[in-house]
Structures are given as C-alpha cells and as structure tokens.
Amino acid sequence: MVEALSAEDFLRNHLEPGRPVVVRRALNDWRVPPPWDLQDLKERFRDAEVSLFDTLFTLEEVATFGDYVDEHTGQGDAGIPPYLRWFTQQSHDQMIVADDAFAELADDWSMPSWLPEGDYLLPPAAGPVNASRDRFPARGMFVCGQGGRTRLHVDPWASDACLCQVTGRKRFIMYGPETGEFLTDSEGGTVDLDHPDESRFPRWKQAVPTLDEVLSPGDAVFIPQGWYHTAIALDDSVSLTWNFTHRVHEERFETFLRSGGGEDPVIRFFLEDVDQG
Ligand SMILES: O=C(O)CCC(=O)C(=O)O
Numbered sequence: 001m002v003e004a005l006s007a008e009d010f011l012r013n014h015l016e017p018g019r020p021v022v023v024r025r026a027l028n029d030w031r032v033p034p035p036w037d038l039q040d041l042k043e044r045f046r047d048a049e050v051s052l053f054d055t056l057f058t059l060e061e062v063a064t065f066g067d068y069v070d071e072h073t074g075q076g077d078a079g080i081p082p083y084l085r086w087f088t089q090q091s092h093d094q095m096i097v098a099d100d101a102f103a104e105l106a107d108d109w110s111m112p113s114w115l116p117e118g119d120y121l122l123p124p125a126a127g128p129v130n131a132s133r134d135r136f137p138a139r140g141m142f143v144c145g146q147g148g149r150t151r152l153h154v155d156p157w158a159s160d161a162c163l164c165q166v167t168g169r170k171r172f173i174m175y176g177p178e179t180g181e182f183l184t185d186s187e188g189g190t191v192d193l194d195h196p197d198e199s200r201f202p203r204w205k206q207a208v209p210t211l212d213e214v215l216s217p218g219d220a221v222f223i224p225q226g227w228y229h230t231a232i233a234l235d236d237s238v239s240l241t242w243n244f245t246h247r248v249h250e251e252r253f254e255t256f257l258r259s260g261g262g263e264d265p266v267i268r269f270f271l272e273d274v275d276q277g
C-alpha cells in the first residue's frame with residue numbers, strides 16, 4: 001500500500017515484475033473525485049439495460065440500472081446480491097454495452113497518472129490511450145450491494161488489470177501465482193474461499209495472501225497477470241475497471257496468442273479492429 005506512485009516506479013517495481021499495489025487517494029485529481037453518489041448514477045442511468053452476474057462471471061439476469069440499485073442496494077441484507085457488471089463493447093455479438101454511459105462519464109475521471117499512457121498491445125494503440133475514453137477489454141462499471149463479491153479467480157487474456165474504487169468500501173485479497181498449486185485442482189478449478197471443498201483443494205489453507213486490503217473511494221489497485229484475487233463489497237460499491245497488456249509483456253502476450261488466445265472473441269474484437277484500420 002502506498003500513498004503516491006510515479007509512472008517510473010510503477011513500471012519498474014509493479015508492472016514489469018508483476019507485483020500488485022494499492023494506491024491510496026490515487027483518484028483525487030479527477031474532475032469529479034470519489035466518492036461518487038450511487039443515487040446520482042441511478043438518476044443518470046436509470047433505464048439503461050445492464051447485466052447481472054453471479055459471484056463469478058456467469059450471466060444470470062438482465063435488468064435496468066435503476067431496478068438493480070432499488071432492489072439490491074441500500075438495505076445491507078444478509079444474502080449475497082447479484083453483481084452488476086456493465087462492460088463496454090468487447091466482442092461483436094455483445095448485446096448490452098456500457099459505451100454510452102462511459103462516454104457520458106468520460107470527462108469526470110481518468111486513468112491513474114502512474115499507468116502508462118501508451119505502448120499498449122491490448123488494446124493495440126500507437127498513440128496515447130485512456131480508459132476513460134478508449135475501449136479496453138473488460139472495461140466496465142461494477143456495481144454491487146453490500147455483501148456482493150467476486151470469487152477467487154485469475155484474469156483472462158494474459159492481461160493485467162486496474163480497478164478504481166469510486167463508491168463504498170471493498171475488501172480486496174490477492175494471492176501470488178505461486179500459490180496456484182494450493183488454490184487450484186487438476187481440472188482447472190479454483191477454490192471458493194467462502195465454501196472450500198476440502199476434498200478438491202486439501203491444501204488451500206497453505207496459500208497465504210500477499211495482499212488483503214480495504215479499498216476506499218479514491219483508491220486504486222493494480223492486479224498483475226497470474227495473481228488470484230477475490231473482492232467483497234463492505235458497503236454498496238461502485239468500481240471502474242479495465243484490463244490491458246503493455247509492451248513490456250510482449251513475450252507473454254505473444255505466447256498467449258500462439259497458444260490459442262488469438263481465437264478468443266475479445267482478443268479478436270480488439271486485434272481485428274486494428275487490422276481494419
Ligand atoms: O471488484 C471485484 O469485484 C473484482 C473484479 C475483478 O477481479 C474482475 O472483474 O476480474
């Protein structure tokens with residue numbers, strides 16, 4: 001956890017070696033600094049269609065933004081609410097997109113200053129890009145009521161990720177790639193830390209998290225590729241997040257593409273757009 005981070009420090013000590021970091025008050029210079037008001041977002045996006053997911057990435061339901069906020073926030077009930085993940089376009093057949101909402105919010109925020117401005121392979125871009133304006137894979141607004149969670153997983157596409165906390169507190173727990181032998185089974189399953197199946201993951205307790213922090217509005221976290229992570233909303237929560245691959249990880253990305261990653265619809269969406277000029 002750090003209070004400030006330079007671009008050079010981030011590149012050398014976090015992005016290149018793949019080390020996570022939470023940066024406190026990383027978002028204070030936004031035109032609209034966090035906390036963002038969930039009721040205000042509800043007024044703006046009330047009738048927009050959004051996708052609701054389970055505690056991982058299974059789509060469960062389509063709702064309106066307003067109905068989700070009315071039904072699943074503000075109460076702090078005992079159950080686990082569905083998780084609203086509203087992604088901008090990242091594949092050709094995606095029906096529900098957050099592009100209009102992101103366009104409307106584009107002036108309000110920007111990527112943390114320590115993230116690279118350019119030299120990305122994913123999304124491929126010659127010049128500078130910013131997740132507040134440009135498409136990135138898994139770029140989305142994530143909303144969930146208190147108690148909502150994302151179960152333990154590793155992000156796809158051999159990519160890194162950034163998450164900006166804009167409303168409420170969220171506990172974020174991360175385990176290094178080397179703990180995979182304890183957290184996964186031979187079928188590629190990952191342990192559910194809320195209901196660990198001891199027969200499938202007999203040694204899961206041997207995995208020790210490297211990072212276990214509560215994000216507050218204004219904090220940002222860097223999630224390096226290969227790190228297992230899980231998140232639990234301690235309050236009604238809103239986050240902005242996106243994935244990316246920078247040129248320093250060219251070899252890793254090429255290996256991913258060669259081993260079948262190039263067939264992934266998200267990868268095709270981003271890489272083909274470039275081919276079309
Ligand atoms: O904030 C969360 O719920 C976790 C987000 C995340 O890790 C993801 O969407 O890949």
Ligand SMILES: [Fe+2]
Nearest residue numbers: 153154155229
């Ligand atoms: Fe993730």
